[in-house]
Amino acid sequence: MKWILAVVSIIFLAQPVLADDLLLSFGGGPQPDSKQNNNTFGLDYSFKTFEKSYRQHIDIGVSYTEISTSADENKRIRAFSIYPQLNLYPRQRSWGQAFFxxxxxxxxxxxxxxxxxxxxxxxxxxxxxxxxxxRINWRKKEDLVLMVSWKHFSNANLFDQNDGIDMPFVLNVGIRL
Known part of the structure; x- marks a missing residue:
């Protein structure tokens, strides 16, 4: 078992570092199954990219998210996360590189x-x-990053109480450092 962990660690550390994206996020919207509206503000930093192919990249990063709500009590939480992110790119490039x-x-x-x-x-x-x-071309390379998404926090039903926390619209704006 130790040798498997050693091999995986070496592969992980031997991959080229292609990331260094710094993203500012904000957004919000109605919480499904509730009368409250949630708003979010945050900061994401992707520090490692594994390029599986031209069309598939996996980013590893950290995230700080602040969420506030329109409810009368329990109005704010903060979340600190580590994330894997799968990026899927189309074949053709244009003014920038679109991705899902x-x-x-x-x-x-x-x-x-x-x-x-x-x-x-x-x-x-x-x-x-x-x-x-x-990823939008700026200064002759894909430096700017714009993302639109749905963001969700839950415990994946690992525990009894699991009301998800949702932000239906999140805009991320950032740069490649």
């Missing part, structure tokens, strides 16, 4: 297990996010 992305099972710590009328069993959660993005 999925973040799933990003382990997260949430500062409170209540947000408005939403409840999580404890402070452990997962970040999930799905959307579209584009």
């Amino acid at each position: 992305f999925v973040r799933a099972l990003g382990p997260s710590y949430i500062s409170s297990n209540y947000l408005g009328d939403r409840r999580q069993e404890n402070n452990f959660s997962f970040q999930a996010q799905v959307g579209y993005g584009a």
